[in-house]
Amino acid sequence: MARINGSRPFPDVPTRHPKIDVPLWAVLLGLAGRIGAHLVVFLVRHPVAVAVLLAVAVVRQRFGLVGLGVGLLVLAVVAGLWRLLHRRSFTWLVGWIRGRLRLLVIYRWRWRPVMVHTDLAIRIPVSNGDRVSFAETFPRIRTIRSDRWGDQLRIELLYGQTPELWAEQAEALRHAFRARSCRIRSDRVGFIWVDFARRDPLAVPVPPFDLDGPDADGTGDGDDDGPVDLSGIPVGRREDGELWRLPVRGAHVLIAGATGAGKSAAVWATIRGLAPAVRAGLVELWVCDPKGGMELAFGQAMFSRFATDTDSIADLLDDAVAVMRKRAARLRGVARSHTPTTDEPLIVVIVDEIASLTSYVTDRDLKRRLSASLPLLLSQGRAPGVVVIGAVQDPRKEVLPFRDLFPVRVALRMTEADQVDLVLGDGARDRGARADEIGEDMPGVGYVLLDGQADPVRVRAAWVDDAEISRMARRYPVPAVAELLDLVGDGPDGWTPDVDGRAA
Structure with a gap:
């Protein structure tokens, strides 16, 4: 029955795949076609490299090794002259070739x-x-x-x-x-x-810039166009090797970092960048050092106001608010921003540890005064020419409630990853600002975020040692102290005159 129904399986029939004879010339032709296609793609993608190789081959064929050597020597001389005459375009060309x-x-x-x-x-x-x-x-x-x-x-x-x-x-x-x-x-x-x-161009400390050279303004053009460019003073180096320029005029700056992260290096580099303008009378430094003056007293000859205790700091900030309101009233309807002059200089209020004025003050009256003056300066002081540079260790809101009023923020080494976003804004760490991964052996290295800038930039502040601070204080004092120094002489090394607890 099974045979009738045809359920018996058929045996497998052995089969052989047919052979296709391909001529050798066809194989070679196909191989040549593939090689030619790759060559065409290479020529299209890299025309300059192909042109250079072809030129070297032609010169070698016509003039020999001597001619090729002479040509390379001439090319090296032309490149050297080009680099001296117009370094920017030469650097662009070298970067493009690389x-x-x-x-x-x-x-x-x-x-x-x-x-x-x-x-x-x-x-x-x-x-x-x-x-x-x-x-x-x-x-x-x-x-x-x-x-x-x-x-x-x-x-x-x-x-x-x-x-x-x-x-x-x-x-x-x-x-x-x-x-x-x-x-x-x-x-x-x-x-x-x-x-x-x-x-890493920031692996080694950045030396301070020459303020007395032919390019004291830091523009890179070789000419000293003025005391200093307040819209971007050179304070260090960026990761790409360019100057790190910190805007001071029309900007408040917050420098945040853990203990030993290099906040003092950033502050002193900023003071040093402003030094020529201080001597010219275009900038006044009003400095608050809640640590009793241990950190910033070395540069007292450069400071127009210097306060070291909470009472005097509160007075200083109240005076800054008064100057701000007076200037704002005078500039109303006249100008939208203040232009520094010797009669009305830019006032830069520097607070070394701003958290000690916002969270660690126990006196209610002083805390009320400080809590009123600092936000006023940060919210209204940029246009009248009263700006604030503050340093802080803990950037949390409960420690620094008006943190967002600083348009320019610098994040040095942090102890926690979340603190990076607290300083530079949400998502800054994901965009590359790994401030929590900065080593303890790299003080002054951090990330800066400018107002309106989406991506943080890795920077390192120039290192200003004690000897340079003393030299800077003697060479760039405020005008009143400069006149006094002219009368009494420089005195011993590191000595600066003191007038009623103030530099001037």
């Missing part, structure tokens, strides 16, 4: 596998009969900048990607490309910057 080389040697080879393993590439399943394959789309490198410190890649985001998604993979990207650090910065819509740092 970036193209690193793009060819490193990023072209590693980019696709790194994007796949970090889930930054989009894989779309494609059905092909019984088989399922994946079509992969990769983010494209649109621009690359490179210097001796690191690389900056401008990336075009794929559909559905955000800068936050890339920020989550920053640590994986750092290890994949063997970088010291990786930071993600937002660009215009659809683009981001990925910064890979290979070396």
Whole structure:
């Protein structure tokens, strides 16, 4: 019955796959076509490198090794002259060449596998009969900048990607490309910057800048255009090797950091940057040192007002509020911002430990006065030319309730990761401000966030030692003390005259 129903299985019939004879010339032709396609792609992507190699080959063929050596010598001389005459364009060209080389040697080879393993590439399943394959789309490198410190890649985001998604993979990207650090910065819509740092230009202390040289204004043009540029005084170095310029005119500055983080270095670097303007009478320093004067008394000859106890600090701040209101009344309807002059200089109120005036005062009357004057100065003092520079250890709201009134904030080494966002704003740590990871052996290193700036910048304040502070105090005193020094002489090393507990 089973045979009638046909249920008996048929035996497997052995089969042989047919052989296809392909001529050798067809194989060679296909191989040559693939090689040619890769060469065309290489020529399109790297025309400058191909042109340079071709030029070297032609010179070597026509003039020999001697001609090639002479050509390279002439090129080196031209490059040296170019660097002396116009350093900015020369630096840009060198960075562009270095970036193209690193793009060819490193990023072209590693980019696709790194994007796949970090889930930054989009894989779309494609059905092909019984088989399922994946079509992969990769983010494209649109621009690359490179210097001796690191690389900056401008990336075009794929559909559905955000800068936050890339920020989550920053640590994986750092290890994949063997970088010291990786930071993600937002660009215009659809683009981001990925910064890979290979070396740390802030690993060694930054020496103080020459205030007496031909470029005392710090503009880099070789000319001394004035005592100091108050919209951005040089106080240190940035991670990219450029000057760190701290705005003072029209800005309040908050410097936050743990004990030993280098707050005093940032304060003294700022005072030193203002020194020429102090001597010229364009800036007055009103300094509050709640530690009894132990930290800032060395520069007393540069201070127009100097207070070391809570009572005198309250008086100083009340006087600053009075000056602010008087100037605001005079400038009403005349000007929108104050212009420093010798008759009406910019007043910079420096408070070494501002938390001691906001949270640690037990006297109710003094606390009321301080709680009233500081917010008034921070909310109304920028336009009339009365600005505040404050240093604090604990940036919490209960310690510093008016923290958000500081448009310029500097985060030095922090003890907790959450404190970074308290100082620089929400998400600052995810955007690369790892202030809690700064080593204890790097005082003065931190991150600065300017008003209206989305991404923090890593900086290091210049180190000003005690000898330089003493020299600075003798050379850049306030005008009244300068006249007194002219009468009595400089005196012994480190000596400065004192007039009723004030420098002037």
